[in-house]
Amino acid sequence: MFASAALALSLAALASAQTTHTVTVGQGGLVYTPDTVVAALGDIVQFQFVANNHTATVSSFANPCTAAGGSFTSGFQPVTAGTTNFPEVSYNVQTTDPVWFYCGQKVPVNHCESGMVFAINPPTNGTNTFANFQANAKALANATSSGSSTSAGSSTSSAAASSSSVSIPADVTESLATATFEWQGAPYTTTYSSYPGSPAPTAGVAPTVFNVTVGFNATLTYNPSVVNANIGDIVQFIFPGGNHTATQTSFNFPCVPETNSDGTRVFDTGYEPVGAGVAPVMVNFTVETENPQWFGCMQKKPVFHCGAGMNFAINPPASGDHSFAAFQALAISENGTTTTPTSASPSSGPSQTAAGNGAAGLKVGAGALFTVVAGVFAFLL
Ligand SMILES: *[C@@H]1O[C@H](CO)[C@@H](O)[C@H](O)[C@H]1NC(C)=O
Ligand SMILES: *[C@@H]1O[C@H](CO)[C@@H](O)[C@H](O)[C@H]1NC(C)=O
Ligand SMILES: *[C@@H]1O[C@H](CO)[C@@H](O)[C@H](O)[C@H]1NC(C)=O
Ligand SMILES: *[C@@H]1O[C@H](CO)[C@@H](O)[C@H](O)[C@H]1NC(C)=O
Ligand SMILES: *[C@@H]1O[C@H](CO)[C@@H](O)[C@H](O)[C@H]1NC(C)=O
Ligand SMILES: *[C@@H]1O[C@H](CO)[C@@H](O)[C@H](O)[C@H]1NC(C)=O
Ligand SMILES: *[C@@H]1O[C@H](CO)[C@@H](O)[C@H](O)[C@H]1NC(C)=O
Ligand SMILES: *[C@@H]1O[C@H](CO)[C@@H](O)[C@H](O)[C@H]1NC(C)=O
Numbered sequence: 001m002f003a004s005a006a007l008a009l010s011l012a013a014l015a016s017a018q019t020t021h022t023v024t025v026g027q028g029g030l031v032y033t034p035d036t037v038v039a040a041l042g043d044i045v046q047f048q049f050v051a052n053n054h055t056a057t058v059s060s061f062a063n064p065c066t067a068a069g070g071s072f073t074s075g076f077q078p079v080t081a082g083t084t085n086f087p088e089v090s091y092n093v094q095t096t097d098p099v100w101f102y103c104g105q106k107v108p109v110n111h112c113e114s115g116m117v118f119a120i121n122p123p124t125n126g127t128n129t130f131a132n133f134q135a136n137a138k139a140l141a142n143a144t145s146s147g148s149s150t151s152a153g154s155s156t157s158s159a160a161a162s163s164s165s166v167s168i169p170a171d172v173t174e175s176l177a178t179a180t181f182e183w184q185g186a187p188y189t190t191t192y193s194s195y196p197g198s199p200a201p202t203a204g205v206a207p208t209v210f211n212v213t214v215g216f217n218a219t220l221t222y223n224p225s226v227v228n229a230n231i232g233d234i235v236q237f238i239f240p241g242g243n244h245t246a247t248q249t250s251f252n253f254p255c256v257p258e259t260n261s262d263g264t265r266v267f268d269t270g271y272e273p274v275g276a277g278v279a280p281v282m283v284n285f286t287v288e289t290e291n292p293q294w295f296g297c298m299q300k301k302p303v304f305h306c307g308a309g310m311n312f313a314i315n316p317p318a319s320g321d322h323s324f325a326a327f328q329a330l331a332i333s334e335n336g337t338t339t340t341p342t343s344a345s346p347s348s349g350p351s352q353t354a355a356g357n358g359a360a361g362l363k364v365g366a367g368a369l370f371t372v373v374a375g376v377f378a379f380l381l
Pocket of ligand 2: 124125126
């Protein structure tokens with residue numbers, strides 16, 4: 001009893017003296033930043049994985065790129081393109097002796113043999129310095145460079161120029177890459193930070209939620225009126241009051257609900273009357289294409305809201321004849337006089353192609369959301 005109380009006290013004392021050392025993994029290339037840490041017994045080294053798909057694995061000075069049996073590893077920590085929610089893994093410092101680490105990723109190049117190593121409390125002089133440890137790791141590259149491991153996962157990346165057996169320098173600079181990948185049966189295009197030979201990006205797991213207030217401050221506006229979103233992001237329409245809709249339309253027919261082939265609306269919240277003192281109504285719209293998407297409020301009392309400029313767009317061109325300003329000007333100029341696509345354009349019904357957004361391959365699905373088909377990304381590249 002007394003002993004455990006004493007232990008608890010000493011643990012508390014230890015905890016209060018504990019320092020957390022943050023080490024970012026993969027910031028700008030195949031590096032740990034900082035690459036060495038001076039830590040006391042009981043300190044924590046917190047590895048924050050900021051890019052790519054790395055590990056922090058304990059090895060030994062003699063064998064820099066081989067896991068020391070039974071020792072610590074973070075495991076692979078893939079980082080989603082575009083996320084700011086970085087995985088973190090903590091290591092508890094249990095000795096003041098040097099502890100050596102490496103990245104175990106071998107696809108499409110061997111990270112450790114490219115110099116991606118780290119150490120806690122390395123000697124600053126003598127033989128076992130960090131510089132010598134890193135040199136030993138790099139020396140292994142030439143010893144193993146005849147290997148022919150295949151670069152799984154990099155084939156879809158336009159940045160994947162390196163062959164698997166080529167080691168790349170640790171100071172290689174980061175660049176932006178574009179890649180196409182498949183997620184839930186549909187092809188998507190993404191832009192991500194990369195360097196030659198990095199693995200293919202993964203689909204977003206943490207979408208951005210954009211709040212859009214419908215009838216902001218009791219005016220006929222969506223706030224904001226434009227959102228630039230990635231595939232998988234969510235636009236959360238918030239109706240704080242009044243009696244509005246968020247209804248998908250098209251560029252050419254700004255105030256005419258867009259319909260599926262069976263006549264159902266592509267996306268329409270319907271009227272959302274919200275009285276004073278009542279909690280706002282919220283409706284989510286999932287972004288499934290990077291193409292422009294156009295919206296308006298269909299309320300016609302006492303005036304047609306859409307025709308009064310109550311318009312909204314996702315990913316409109318920033319300028320030119322299909323900008324949001326052009327869309328809104330068209331809505332206002334028509335002021336509800338165009339009620340059906342056919343009355344305005346007898347020869348061709350509305351379509352994404354007619355809207356001039358270049359989405360020749362876009363098909364309207366049977367449900368409330370678009371199905372994205374291959375080909376729509378060509379204009380993005
Ligand atoms: C991370 O790398 C490991 C080892 O190469 C691989 O097995 C895993 O699939 C990768 N994860 C992702 C999400 O790319
Ligand atoms: C080597 O480093 C130790 C501490 O790590 C220090 O006490 C010693 O003076 C250093 N020796 C030389 C020659 O710099
Ligand atoms: C590996 O080999 C290349 C060319 O053969 C040489 O330039 C490089 O310095 C070698 N690297 C190491 C770490 O020995
Ligand atoms: C969106 O609005 C909801 C409800 O007011 C709020 O809880 C949430 O934090 C907001 N999200 C963002 C990203 O502003
Ligand atoms: C809301 O409307 C009131 C009255 O028209 C105005 O005084 C106020 O500045 C508006 N607030 C915002 C945030 O636009
Ligand atoms: C909301 O607007 C619609 C269309 O004008 C109307 O039919 C409905 O009665 C309104 N709801 C309320 C509660 O005012
Ligand atoms: C919209 O989606 C976000 C993210 O998944 C979620 O947090 C939020 O509760 C959703 N809102 C509604 C109204 O379903
Ligand atoms: C729009 O049409 C309504 C009648 O439907 C009219 O009262 C209003 O003045 C018109 N607005 C403009 C800007 O022409």
